[in-house]
Every structure is written in C-alpha cells, then in structure tokens.
Amino acid sequence: MECPHLGASVCLAPDSAKFPQGSPSSWCCSVCRSNKSPWICLTCSSVHCGRYVNGHAKKHYEEAQVSLANHKKTEKQEKIQHTVCMDCSSYSTYCYRCDDFVHLQNLENSAFAADRQRKRKLLEDSSLNSKLLKINGSTTALCATGLRNLGNTCFMNAILQSLSSLVEEFRKTLCALWQGSQTAFSPESLFYVVWKIMPNFRGYQQQDAHEFMRYLLDHLHLELQGGFNGVSRSVILQENSGLSGGSRCCINGTSTVVTAIFGGILQNEVNCLICGTESRKFDPFLDLSLDIPSHFRNKRKNQENGPMCTLPDCLRSFTDLEELDETELYMCHKCKKKQKSTKKFWIQKLPKVLCLHLKRFHWTAYLRNKVDTYVEFPLRGLDMKCYLLEPENSGPESCLYDLAAVVVHHGSGVGSGHYTAYATHEGRWFHFNDSTVTLTDEETVVKAKAYILFYVDRQAKSASDKL
Structure with a gap:
C-alpha cells in the first residue's frame, strides 16, 4: 500500500x-x-x-x-x-x-x-551457493523459496508450501514460493490477515495444520463466493461451527476455484436395523478425515514385524459398513423413534485434488494424544475406484491419483512439536522446513509419517499439462 x-x-x-x-x-x-x-x-x-x-x-x-x-x-x-x-x-x-x-x-x-x-x-550473495545442489553429477539451481517461521507458525507454512505445488491456480497465487529470489519469504502480511479473519489462530502458540487448512479453504471459498458481502464474518463462523467437517464450506452455493479443485461428494447411507428403512444423504467435502484402524494403533513393539498399516486400510475403515453405537441412535421416520442402525459412506464424486487427513490426535481422558503409527502410502497410482458409488461409470484413468504433497507433524502433541512439508515441483521433490528448502528423493518421502496427503487426479493433471 x-x-x-x-x-x-x-x-x-x-x-x-x-x-x-x-x-x-x-x-x-x-x-x-x-x-x-x-x-x-x-x-x-x-x-x-x-x-x-x-x-x-x-x-x-x-x-x-x-x-x-x-x-x-x-x-x-x-x-x-x-x-x-x-x-x-x-x-x-x-x-x-x-x-x-x-x-x-x-x-x-x-x-x-x-x-x-x-x-x-x-x-542473496551469501545464499547463492546454498541454492546450487549436485544431482547425478550435474549442478542444478534450487528454485524453491522457504517461508520464515514467525513464531510457531510452521503449521501455516507447511500448508502453504503444500498447496503451492498442487495446481496452477494456487501456484500463481503463491508464486513467491518458487521465485528463488531471496533466502526466505516472510509472510507477515498474510499471517496478519489470517489473524484478523480467523481469531482462533491469533498469537504465537502452536496450532493444528489441518484445522488451519480447513479454515483457510473455508474462508477463501466464502470470499470468492461473495459470502462476506454485507454479512458479519462472526455470524458465518457461528453458523458453520456446528456443521460436520464435510459440509462446513457451504459447497451447495456458488462454485469457486476451491470447490472446483478440492470439492467432492459423499453419499451417506443409514439403514434402520429394526424395519430396514434406508436413508440416503449427499454431503459435499473438501477433505476426508481417516481413522488409523485401532488394531494398527495398538500394535506393541514386539509386534513391529506384523502387517503394516496402509492408506487403503484407512480408506476401507472409512467406507466400510459400520454399526452405530448407543450414543448415535438413528431417528427412523418409519419407526418414529431412535433405533439401532448401520452407516456406510460411498464417494459419489471424486475431486481433482484429493486431500486425505490421517487422524493422528485422539482424546483420552483430558489429554489429546498422538497416534505415531506409520501409514504406508503410494507415490503413484492410488486407485479410488473401489470406493465409488458407481465405479462402472468411471474410465480406467479417472480414479487414479498421484501424490503431490505431504504434511508431516514431528513431536508428541498437537499443541507442540513442528510441521514440515514435502512437495513435488516439475518432477522433483522438495522438503520445506520453514525457511529451509532442500532437494530430496522419493525414498525419503515415502518414509514420512504423513499427517495430511494431497493427491492429484492423474487424468486432470495430464489435461492441464497439455494446456
């Protein structure tokens, strides 16, 4: 200004x-x-x-x-x-x-x-040598720029650095990350705006990267939609605070670049176990939050050689038929009272960018503990066809996803520790640790204990590459 x-x-x-x-x-x-x-x-x-x-x-x-x-x-x-x-x-x-x-x-x-x-x-002069890396015997310029940590702001940096590698629209918005013109970009202006519109993130205490990502996408969607015109931000926040994670973004309104990229649709099926009445509901989502199955979470040290938890295990746990417990009785319109029921999710529409959040933090008594279980995830060819409502209507390539970015939480608790990110750019993988950016390899990426995974639809990516 x-x-x-x-x-x-x-x-x-x-x-x-x-x-x-x-x-x-x-x-x-x-x-x-x-x-x-x-x-x-x-x-x-x-x-x-x-x-x-x-x-x-x-x-x-x-x-x-x-x-x-x-x-x-x-x-x-x-x-x-x-x-x-x-x-x-x-x-x-x-x-x-x-x-x-x-x-x-x-x-x-x-x-x-x-x-x-x-x-x-x-x-700039002192950082020139650090921007040159040896790759296969040849010298290659490191084009990526880091983000300074403004005081426990690694949760924000990791999300921005992940989003920067996903699609052209976000690359243009966050192009400073790939300018390579200075040692590190300092995002004070952005973080100050975040503090103004998202009071929950004020201060310098550690925050949850997934929660920040959801707030960021929610507000970006609402502002692009014109949702703040003449309406108090606090009113919108209060109205949205009681909604489920999938519907909090008002996706049923005008489409924006956020929903065009991250927006998908779930079908929620609930069946009454007394009369057999089936209820179906469609829920929009910007990301899927996946539990790490309990039998993998509870594995003891002497069982480390047992089966490894994989990302498809978490997806199956999310979409498998589940009997609701006594605290989640379903109000059956035919029985006209709450009854025991089963629930199952199907994916009705897949997004261009599939964001998968692994639930690594769980409340036990008064503590929020971290699930540190390693979850194996594919770099390429994540097949989502078996989770679709109508897989027969999908082409062979339309359900395949390739990894674009990973957010990792280091430490024991959500209010402490540190966030870093891995992201791919022009065929190479980078590790973002706030202001430090290093070139890395696929073997290092797949060993990460992922917290948030961003997958890009292979078909959509191929189409955009041709433009």
Missing part, C-alpha cells in the same frame, strides 16, 4: 547510534523483555513486542498520540510520528495510522532504503 506517513515518521539513519546494542535478532521489548516478535519504532528507535505477544508496540504508538495532542502548534506534524515500525528480523514495515503493512519498495526515499538494499544484496 502507499503510505503517506513515511516522510514524517521515519527519522532514523541506518547507522543511528540510537539503535539498541547487538544484532536485531537479539533485541527484546523494552517493557516486558520478550524477544518474540520485536518491532522498532522508526521515529525514536524504541523496541517493543508485537500486538499478539503483549502489544507494547501498539501501546507505544497510542501513548505517543495522547502525549503529543497537547502540543497544539505542532500537533498536525507530530501526530503522524511514532506511527511506523519495523520488524527487527524480517524488516517488514507497518503503519498504525493506515493499519496495514507498507511494501518496502515504497521506502526508496526513506533513510532505510540504501541499508535494506545492501543487506538484501548480502543475503
């Missing part, structure tokens, strides 16, 4: 003696001493923490406006000071009066422009 407050607010020279001692990464808030998300005021050089730590940077701006309001002669000039601050590690710049990030190219006339260009040149 164009910020009109830069000229009066940026009063520090790059070599200013007012700067705190040490490197910017070691600076901490002058009030609470926190070293998380430090921001420096470009008027007075004071360092404070960001709004989602303890908010002292914003308080500094607010207090400055109150104290300066008494100086009538210079009020117009002074009130626009202390309004611009800069992230001490990424150099992202924010204006409180505009309430938005300021693109750094707009700082060309400010005192920091030359210093920033010098530091960027040093970073």
Whole structure:
C-alpha cells in the first residue's frame, strides 16, 4: 500500500547510534523483555513486542498520540510520528495510522532504503551457493523459496508450501514460493490477515495444520463466493461451527476455484436395523478425515514385524459398513423413534485434488494424544475406484491419483512439536522446513509419517499439462 506517513515518521539513519546494542535478532521489548516478535519504532528507535505477544508496540504508538495532542502548534506534524515500525528480523514495515503493512519498495526515499538494499544484496550473495545442489553429477539451481517461521507458525507454512505445488491456480497465487529470489519469504502480511479473519489462530502458540487448512479453504471459498458481502464474518463462523467437517464450506452455493479443485461428494447411507428403512444423504467435502484402524494403533513393539498399516486400510475403515453405537441412535421416520442402525459412506464424486487427513490426535481422558503409527502410502497410482458409488461409470484413468504433497507433524502433541512439508515441483521433490528448502528423493518421502496427503487426479493433471 502507499503510505503517506513515511516522510514524517521515519527519522532514523541506518547507522543511528540510537539503535539498541547487538544484532536485531537479539533485541527484546523494552517493557516486558520478550524477544518474540520485536518491532522498532522508526521515529525514536524504541523496541517493543508485537500486538499478539503483549502489544507494547501498539501501546507505544497510542501513548505517543495522547502525549503529543497537547502540543497544539505542532500537533498536525507530530501526530503522524511514532506511527511506523519495523520488524527487527524480517524488516517488514507497518503503519498504525493506515493499519496495514507498507511494501518496502515504497521506502526508496526513506533513510532505510540504501541499508535494506545492501543487506538484501548480502543475503542473496551469501545464499547463492546454498541454492546450487549436485544431482547425478550435474549442478542444478534450487528454485524453491522457504517461508520464515514467525513464531510457531510452521503449521501455516507447511500448508502453504503444500498447496503451492498442487495446481496452477494456487501456484500463481503463491508464486513467491518458487521465485528463488531471496533466502526466505516472510509472510507477515498474510499471517496478519489470517489473524484478523480467523481469531482462533491469533498469537504465537502452536496450532493444528489441518484445522488451519480447513479454515483457510473455508474462508477463501466464502470470499470468492461473495459470502462476506454485507454479512458479519462472526455470524458465518457461528453458523458453520456446528456443521460436520464435510459440509462446513457451504459447497451447495456458488462454485469457486476451491470447490472446483478440492470439492467432492459423499453419499451417506443409514439403514434402520429394526424395519430396514434406508436413508440416503449427499454431503459435499473438501477433505476426508481417516481413522488409523485401532488394531494398527495398538500394535506393541514386539509386534513391529506384523502387517503394516496402509492408506487403503484407512480408506476401507472409512467406507466400510459400520454399526452405530448407543450414543448415535438413528431417528427412523418409519419407526418414529431412535433405533439401532448401520452407516456406510460411498464417494459419489471424486475431486481433482484429493486431500486425505490421517487422524493422528485422539482424546483420552483430558489429554489429546498422538497416534505415531506409520501409514504406508503410494507415490503413484492410488486407485479410488473401489470406493465409488458407481465405479462402472468411471474410465480406467479417472480414479487414479498421484501424490503431490505431504504434511508431516514431528513431536508428541498437537499443541507442540513442528510441521514440515514435502512437495513435488516439475518432477522433483522438495522438503520445506520453514525457511529451509532442500532437494530430496522419493525414498525419503515415502518414509514420512504423513499427517495430511494431497493427491492429484492423474487424468486432470495430464489435461492441464497439455494446456
């Protein structure tokens, strides 16, 4: 954005003696001493923490406006000071009066422009060697760019880095990930927007990558659909919060690029065990959440040589006929009361990109424990035909899927640990670990304990490659 407050607010020279001692990464808030998300005021050089730590940077701006309001002669000039601050590690710049990030190219006339260009040149030069990798004896340029961790934001980075490799529409949107123009892209602007529209993800605590992905796709779909026009975001969130995972996205409305890519349809069949009445319902979905079968979860260490859990095992567990327990009695319209019943899922329509979420976190008593069981998954040729409602209407290639990306959770709990991602781009596999991107191989990918798997329809991919 164009910020009109830069000229009066940026009063520090790059070599200013007012700067705190040490490197910017070691600076901490002058009030609470926190070293998380430090921001420096470009008027007075004071360092404070960001709004989602303890908010002292914003308080500094607010207090400055109150104290300066008494100086009538210079009020117009002074009130626009202390309004611009800069992230001490990424150099992202924010204006409180505009309430938005300021693109750094707009700082060309400010005192920091030359210093920033010098530091960027040093970073690019120092990273040149790390961007060249030896593959089969030849030197190949590494085109991928990482995402900086802004403080336990690896859950967001892993999802964005996975989505970037899936389809052309998302590659265009997230093209910065493949520019290879800097050591790491810092997504503060995106994360700030996420915080504004998704309050659940505010702060710097670890979050669930799958939950973030669902919120991201939900909001993207609703905004593309025009769902926020004249309607409060909080109202939409409240209305959607009670819906099932498959129908939370209002897919029955106007189609968007989200539903065109990730949207599929499930048929839910429920049969009353008393009178035999059958009920059918169609549910749209953007992803499928799959249980890891209990007999694989409970396998003891001395049974490690037993059968290995595979992705088809999880899919069969999802679609197999299941008798509902006493807490899930079905309201039979013929019997006119709740009865025991069976349930079965069929896939009525497959999406272009099939997102499979493995349920690795389960509540036991008051704890949410992780299921660390390895699940074997195919890199190519995942056949979904046997899970279709009408497989005879599908062509031989229309049900085959090839792996595009994997999100992995490292650690023991959903509120801790770390997320990384594997993604394929132009026939090569990359491992994304926040700002670090390394070239890897298929053997490493298949050994990962997957949390989220993204598969692309082979037929749709072949058609898009020809365009």
